Amino acid sequence: MHKLGCNRPVNFSALASLPIFHAGDGEGFVPPSLEHEFDPPALFFVDTPFEMNRIILIRLIGALVLAFILIWYAKRKQLVPNRRQSAVEMLLDFSRVQVGHEIIGEDKADRYQPMLMTIFLGILFMNITGVVPGLQIAGTSLIGMPLIYALFAYFGFIFAGIREKGAARFFKDSLMPAGVPWPIYFILTPIEFLSNFIIRPLTLTIRLLMNMVAGHLILVLLFLGTHFLYFQLSGVVGIATGALTMIGSVAFFIFEVFVGALQAYIFALLSAIYISLSISK
């Protein structure tokens, strides 16, 4: 109940029952629900630990496509690359130079290149399945895959530090940074432990997961909204707002491709930064 300039209160909740918000066939708009989007019914091996639903099949397809592309171009490599091979080489070089050499340094990066390239290309292909028509759900939108990549990066930087500096020196350098007076270590060491060994894998996981979940929910909302507004809401209002949501869905589709690539790059970049912090003297 709100008071306008006049003396009697006005109830705005009556607006919701105006005819323009009612569908032509009497059904309302059903927004996407989390269970329907991210927990599809199991298809194969039901009720066993290997039960596969649609999302796991999409992850397998993404992994097979990635493996196929890389193996195909590795077996047929030519010294003077044709156009497609140079496209694949650009992708690999992006991970090797921009992530590896820039962050870790050209002399030390070679032993970490496979790990960084796995992370970058794997997450890139898993994110791109979110915009491929037909698949349309990112392989990284359930927590398992970002968690595995984050644990890979986590144990990667810990083992890199232990192999480079020895376990005692690595943990001492991480937990007790130099250059502070000794009483501060009582507060600083738990904070550093929390920040370096607990928060890092958690934020890596949840950054990737939530970017993909949020992007998928907005895309589904826009597509379903366009369908509802065009086909089930009669009148000019439906077509006009449906045009808006259609333009929005195209724009957000392009944005989602960009976000998928950016999140893969950021994951690989942060893994490289953690490795370079672990191995720095």
Place this chain on the structure above:
Amino acid sequence: MIGNIATIGYGIATLGPAIAIGVIGAKNQEATARQPEVAGFLRVNMLIAMAFAEALGLIGFGAGIVFGA
């Protein structure tokens, strides 16, 4: 009041990361304008800082999903 308070919580959680990302982007533009030859180097640092700031906003979104009804 009808609706979910988790969405209000998420709405408040977007304020901090929004301001942070705006400031990071603005400072990056300013620094690139002052010295364009280090633009690539500045861009990498901007992306790192933006990743950290955006993660907090997305943790707010996730907390709303996990703890909401």
